[in-house]
Amino acid sequence: MGFSLYLLTLHLLLSRCTANWCYQNQNACDEPCRDPNHWATQFPKCGGLRQSPINIVTSKVHIDIALSPFNFIGHTDTINMTVENKGHSAHFALPPSVRFIGGALPGHYRAAQFHLHWGGNGRPGSEHTIDGERFPMEMHIVHIKEPYSSLAEAEHDTAGIALLAFLFEETADDHPHLDTVIDALGRVQNNGSITVIPNFRLSDIIPAAKDLQGYYRYVGSMTTPGCEQAVAWTVFHRKLAISSRQLDAIVKQCRFWTGQPMTDIFRPTQPLDGRIVYSSKSGTAQTTATHFWCLFLSFVTVTLGLAH
Ligand SMILES: *[C@@H]1O[C@H](CO)[C@@H](O)[C@H](O)[C@H]1NC(C)=O
Ligand SMILES: *[C@@H]1O[C@H](CO)[C@@H](O)[C@H](O)[C@H]1NC(C)=O
Numbered sequence: 655m656g657f658s659l660y661l662l663t664l665h666l667l668l669s670r671c672t673a674n675w676c677y678q679n680q681n682a683c684d685e686p687c688r689d690p691n692h693w694a695t696q697f698p699k700c701g702g703l704r705q706s707p708i709n710i711v712t713s714k715v716h717i718d719i720a721l722s723p724f725n726f727i728g729h730t731d732t733i734n735m736t737v738e739n740k741g742h743s744a745h746f747a748l749p750p751s752v753r754f755i756g757g758a759l760p761g762h763y764r765a766a767q768f769h770l771h772w773g774g775n776g777r778p779g780s781e782h783t784i785d786g787e788r789f790p791m792e793m794h795i796v797h798i799k800e801p802y803s804s805l806a807e808a809e810h811d812t813a814g815i816a817l818l819a820f821l822f823e824e825t826a827d828d829h830p831h832l833d834t835v836i837d838a839l840g841r842v843q844n845n846g847s848i849t850v851i852p853n854f855r856l857s858d859i860i861p862a863a864k865d866l867q868g869y870y871r872y873v874g875s876m877t878t879p880g881c882e883q884a885v886a887w888t889v890f891h892r893k894l895a896i897s898s899r900q901l902d903a904i905v906k907q908c909r910f911w912t913g914q915p916m917t918d919i920f921r922p923t924q925p926l927d928g929r930i931v932y933s934s935k936s937g938t939a940q941t942t943a944t945h946f947w948c949l950f951l952s953f954v955t956v957t958l959g960l961a962h
């Protein structure tokens with residue numbers, strides 16, 4: 655009796671150890687869990703050669719003029735969005751009417767959810783870094799290629815998942831529409847809790863596609879176990895705004911499934927292993943065109959002015 659109880663306890667302890675992965679700062683002696691350096695022991699794909707996130711070295715990106723603009727569909731629709739604390743992060747569920755085509759990706763992509771990666775207490779928490787710089791927060795919108803309906807189905811297609819990533823930069827002013835998201839996080843403090851944000855529009859947070867023509871593209875993976883290597887990554891050049899007040903509020907509210915504060919929820923950057931990061935031409939191209947028109951218009955104005 656005593657011995658089987660011992661075995662049962664041992665089994666429970668062991669399954670607790672092996673069943674849960676965690677982020678670096680969760681790994682405490684009394685709550686052993688697999689931190690990012692040990693994900694691959696349980697999830698072999700996490701040790702693969704096309705892992706995410708990465709550090710983007712801007713002097714080494716290859717400009718690719720084939721990286722065309724996105725065409726977003728459903729971003730201005732009003733939705734009742736379910737938010738759930740998943741134990742490692744909070745997911746904001748998106749309906750399949752939110753989708754995109756274009757972005758030099760093959761086919762139609764349906765949105766599944768978005769989530770945020772953040773730091774804590776003034777520490778930045780983006781997953782991707784640019785020239786070694788980590789940004790305060792990063793938003794990932796997860797899209798699945800049609801006709802797949804789950805990650806498991808899309809996993810065998812190297813572009814089965816499209817992840818759109820937005821880096822945040824700290825601004826003096828609040829982001830005007832982020833407070834509904836922050837309030838919702840305050841209602842899902844514990845693993846498994848659920849709430850709804852009524853009348854949400856993705857376009858309140860994400861700029862229109864015409865303002866997002868500059869982006870980085872590379873092939874990589876999911877940044878949480880099982881690290882499936884089926885992701886076409888898009889990291890937009892344009893940063894989204896968040897104030898320090900809003901950042902503070904975001905990192906303070908949720909708890910991991912272990913009950914610890916949910917902070918520093920990002921995976922360390924992974925080796926490129928020979929991959930190339932591409933960048934669309936935009937940004938620079940657009941400024942040049944704008945410059946040209948400004949010059950042209952001021953020339954016309956001056957000429958007309960002189961004629962008078
Ligand atoms: C959102 O919920 C409200 C209240 O329950 C409902 O009236 C409305 O039709 C819902 N909107 C959508 C798009 O489902
Ligand atoms: C979080 O809670 C759900 C039930 O809502 C449970 O299935 C899941 O295992 C929990 N997550 C973790 C990491 O313990």
Ligand SMILES: [Zn+2]
Nearest residue numbers: 769771794877
């Ligand atoms: Zn993510």
